[in-house]
Amino acid sequence: MSGGAARSRPLRRMIGLRLGIGLLTLFLISVLVFLAVALLPGDIAQQILGQSATPETVAAFRRELGLDQPLPQRYLGWILGILQGDFGNSLANGRPVADLLAARLGNTLFLAGYAAAIAVPLSVLLGLLAALWRGSWFDRGVNVVSLSAISFPEFFIAYILMFWLSIRLGWFPSMADPGAAPSLAEMLGRAFLPAVTLVLVVTAHMMRMTRAAVVNVLGAPYVAMARLKGASRWRIVTRHALPNALAPIINVIALNIAWLITGVVIVEVVFVYPGLGQLMVDSVTNRDMPVVQACALIFAAVYILLNITADVLAIATNPRLLHPR
Amino acid sequence: MTIRNGISRRGLLAGAACMTAAGLILPRASWAQPGPKRGGSFRIGQFGGATSDTIDPATFAAGPVVTAMLAVCNNLVEIDAQGQAVPELAESYEPDAEARIWTFRIRDANFGDGRKVTARDVVASFNHHRGDDTVSGAKGALAQVRDIRADGDNVVVFELESGNADFAYLTSDYHFIIMPAKEDGTLDWQSGLGTGGYTLVDHEPGVRITLKRRDDYWKPDRAWFDDVTLLSIGDPTARQNALMTGEVDAINGPDLSTIHLLQRRPGITLVEATGTAHYTMPMFCDAAPFDDVNVRLALKHAINREELLEKILRGYGRVANDSPIAPANRYYAADLPQNGYDPDKARHYLKQAGHDGLTLELSASNAAFTGAVDAAQLFQQSAKAAGINVNVRREPEDGYWSNVWLKKPFCMGYWNGRPTEDDMFSLVYARGAEWNESHWDNQRFNELLLAARAELDEGLRAEMYHEMQGLVSQDGGTIIPVFVNYVDAHNDKVAHGEVASDRFFDGWKLVERWYAA
Numbered sequence: 001m002s003g004g005a006a007r008s009r010p011l012r013r014m015i016g017l018r019l020g021i022g023l024l025t026l027f028l029i030s031v032l033v034f035l036a037v038a039l040l041p042g043d044i045a046q047q048i049l050g051q052s053a054t055p056e057t058v059a060a061f062r063r064e065l066g067l068d069q070p071l072p073q074r075y076l077g078w079i080l081g082i083l084q085g086d087f088g089n090s091l092a093n094g095r096p097v098a099d100l101l102a103a104r105l106g107n108t109l110f111l112a113g114y115a116a117a118i119a120v121p122l123s124v125l126l127g128l129l130a131a132l133w134r135g136s137w138f139d140r141g142v143n144v145v146s147l148s149a150i151s152f153p154e155f156f157i158a159y160i161l162m163f164w165l166s167i168r169l170g171w172f173p174s175m176a177d178p179g180a181a182p183s184l185a186e187m188l189g190r191a192f193l194p195a196v197t198l199v200l201v202v203t204a205h206m207m208r209m210t211r212a213a214v215v216n217v218l219g220a221p222y223v224a225m226a227r228l229k230g231a232s233r234w235r236i237v238t239r240h241a242l243p244n245a246l247a248p249i250i251n252v253i254a255l256n257i258a259w260l261i262t263g264v265v266i267v268e269v270v271f272v273y274p275g276l277g278q279l280m281v282d283s284v285t286n287r288d289m290p291v292v293q294a295c296a297l298i299f300a301a302v303y304i305l306l307n308i309t310a311d312v313l314a315i316a317t318n319p320r321l322l323h324p325r
Numbered sequence: 326m327t328i329r330n331g332i333s334r335r336g337l338l339a340g341a342a343c344m345t346a347a348g349l350i351l352p353r354a355s356w357a358q359p360g361p362k363r364g365g366s367f368r369i370g371q372f373g374g375a376t377s378d379t380i381d382p383a384t385f386a387a388g389p390v391v392t393a394m395l396a397v398c399n400n401l402v403e404i405d406a407q408g409q410a411v412p413e414l415a416e417s418y419e420p421d422a423e424a425r426i427w428t429f430r431i432r433d434a435n436f437g438d439g440r441k442v443t444a445r446d447v448v449a450s451f452n453h454h455r456g457d458d459t460v461s462g463a464k465g466a467l468a469q470v471r472d473i474r475a476d477g478d479n480v481v482v483f484e485l486e487s488g489n490a491d492f493a494y495l496t497s498d499y500h501f502i503i504m505p506a507k508e509d510g511t512l513d514w515q516s517g518l519g520t521g522g523y524t525l526v527d528h529e530p531g532v533r534i535t536l537k538r539r540d541d542y543w544k545p546d547r548a549w550f551d552d553v554t555l556l557s558i559g560d561p562t563a564r565q566n567a568l569m570t571g572e573v574d575a576i577n578g579p580d581l582s583t584i585h586l587l588q589r590r591p592g593i594t595l596v597e598a599t600g601t602a603h604y605t606m607p608m609f610c611d612a613a614p615f616d617d618v619n620v621r622l623a624l625k626h627a628i629n630r631e632e633l634l635e636k637i638l639r640g641y642g643r644v645a646n647d648s649p650i651a652p653a654n655r656y657y658a659a660d661l662p663q664n665g666y667d668p669d670k671a672r673h674y675l676k677q678a679g680h681d682g683l684t685l686e687l688s689a690s691n692a693a694f695t696g697a698v699d700a701a702q703l704f705q706q707s708a709k710a711a712g713i714n715v716n717v718r719r720e721p722e723d724g725y726w727s728n729v730w731l732k733k734p735f736c737m738g739y740w741n742g743r744p745t746e747d748d749m750f751s752l753v754y755a756r757g758a759e760w761n762e763s764h765w766d767n768q769r770f771n772e773l774l775l776a777a778r779a780e781l782d783e784g785l786r787a788e789m790y791h792e793m794q795g796l797v798s799q800d801g802g803t804i805i806p807v808f809v810n811y812v813d814a815h816n817d818k819v820a821h822g823e824v825a826s827d828r829f830f831d832g833w834k835l836v837e838r839w840y841a842a
Contacts, residue, residue, distance in 0.1 A: 040724070
């Protein structure tokens with residue numbers, strides 16, 4: 001046990017280093033997003049006024065929002081605000097960005113958590129069983145089903161689920177919008193169909209990775225040793241193989257959770273679920289810079305944090321990775 | 326003052342009795358008739374909502390916000406089911422002999438917080454769209470207004486640059502809802518207060534708007550539902566599913582390609598109205614080859630309007646005749662010769678213009694209207710038979726209205742249309758108009774436009790507008806192939822009277838006009 005203390009210090013140093021690099025990445029992303037939105041044709045004044053934009057109203061709009069100022073100055077103003085915890089106001093409707101984000105972020109995290117709570121245990125279990133009964137009908141069946149699910153576009157799965165479970169059978173509502181003040185049970189019921197859609201999309205990836213990693217380890221000499229000493233097959237897989245296969249599994253789980261948070265805009269649209277993705281798409285369309293920036297920062301932070309978590313967990317479960325040769 | 330407040334507190338029945346006694350302008354439904362009844366809730370699924378939505382009437386976009394705010398507020402004038410302007414928050418209005426000075430008398434009504442609406446509020450509501458600093462999309466419509474002033478508490482006087490017999494119609498535009506003024510005379514739109522039948526309870530942009538009925542609404546035969554929820558549902562399939570599963574009671578813009586399936590569902594009713602909305606294909610009349618009227622006529626005869634109606638609109642529309650004045654307008658000229666698909670005639674006009682064949686570029690994007698790219702390709706095919714090569718250039722949807730429309734010499738466009746001939750013509754077809762998308766400049770037309778605007782004699786006006794429609798149709802620089810119907814759908818939990826045709830959703834007024842079945 002004396003190795004524990006010595007081991008945790010380099011781990012802590014690594015986390016600190018990673019967080020620092022993460023912050024730098026966030027800064028670079030904010031610059032890139034700012035430039036990218038500025039490069040898009042048209043600005044918020046033209047987008048909001050649309051067909052009814054005239055040169056005078058567009059000019060008045062820009063004056064009102066301070067868009068007539070040079071780009072670097074606008075960026076500087078924005079980043080100084082962020083550093084003081086002020087996300088600014090939406091250019092489009094004047095509401096504080098923090099307010100706009102708060103409810104949406106909660107919804108997005110809820111849906112991602114809901115889907116992950118089903119998908120992660122399910123896919124790891126299926127992956128283990130598939131590895132255990134490698135080559136059997138079960139293995140093939142699980143592979144075919146999950147690969148089919150991932151091959152369909154998600155809106156297709158969403159529509160099929162909606163058609164059968166909502167319109168035909170009437171078990172679940174076709175719209176996931178939980179209303180202004182929902183109870184937890186109501187939220188779970190309303191978000192069920194989108195959650196299942198997401199589960200079907202992400203399961204194959206994690207399941208296949210679990211299966212491949214475990215199968216890989218099952219060929220190792222120490223597994224043969226365990227089998228020779230008479231351990232049961234389930235025990236071999238869960239106690240001997242799985243811990244050694246955890247690193248790649250954790251990585252793929254982290255990536256999928258990141259996707260569940262950042263990449264589900266289509267599912268949000270189909271099920272009318274008010275999440276962050278829709279907010280970001282609307283804001284890009286309107287060139288609503290502060291909202292786009294805030295969403296981009298959140299998404300980037302999610303990716304960076306989940307990646308750091310995955311690396312740390314992978315190293316914690318396999319200390320050899322701490323000492324690269 | 327005390328009496329009025331007493332009434333408002335005593336609730337609807339007392340208020341209604343009193344209002345009826347006071348004499349009402351809208352004689353439609355009454356309490357004795359079977360049909361409209363109080364109560365119930367109403368859930369509406371509408372497209373066009375975005376997280377950027379605001380309740381500022383200057384930058385309204387035509388989504389759930391506008392539908393909601395038209396229920397929260399009143400205009401001076403509203404358009405009824407017959408397309409006529411009827412006084413709303415204005416008790417009455419009258420023009421002077423030249424139709425240049427318009428006097429509106431404001432009715433006795435309260436804002437949601439109990440304050441009485443005054444002429445000052447009306448002036449602020451209009452000035453919000455005027456002046457150098459306004460960002461309003463309705464600024465152009467008020468350019469003709471020289472001065473707006475309050476005359477006492479109940480009278481507002483509009484002084485126009487020149488006579489306009491249709492000015493009352495203009496005040497029904499959804500931008501000109503009446504909201505309270507601040508101390509300094511600017512508009513307090515942030516309050517979200519109005520004199521309408523509902524108050525704004527909650528607005529989460531791009532998600533939902535919740536409205537609650539007011540008990541002291543001054544119209545006794547409107548605002549039946551206790552509470553109304555407007556949901557933004559952008560995806561057409563999601564919208565239709567929400568209607569089929571009973572999540573919402575009414576939707577707009579059902580997907581026309583699957584509408585026959587929706588229609589087959591028991592309990593679902595489609596509401597269809599031919600309004601003034603139309604597709605346009607403007608050609609720059611001051612640029613070759615469109616500067617020759619024969620080329621314009623050739624193209625007008627090279628488009629197959631019936632095919633567009635059938636394939637793009639699935640029949641939910643009406644063939645148009647290159648004039649933006651629709652059957653829903655008052656002075657629609659139904660007897661003009663129809664420009665039809667005739668490749669031989671098109672070739673003949675091309676010859677007249679001195680061309681053997683013609684190659685053109687047509688800019689299209691579905692931002693103009695859903696199916697615009699398909700429509701452009703259908704035109705490409707039909708024009709080929711007349712020896713006209715149309716290259717369809719697909720433009721990005723993003724920024725289409727600022728980068729392509731009004732910039733490219735030949736493109737696809739869309740107009741919701743206007744309730745009056747004068748409004749439509751002066752906005753898009755008059756010389757020098759900001760949105761004259763075809764750069765058309767016809768002297769006779771421009772003269773008639775000014776003359777008809779100030780003409781108060783109905784017969785003479787009808788004659789002038791008739792001639793102008795002929796000019797636009799034959800000489801104009803815009804191909805207008807079809808009028809687009811407004812299509813809504815609702816379930817059997819809600820009912821309505823005759824619907825207005827000026828917009829979808831019963832002229833965007835379904836919140837206060839529809840009732841529980």
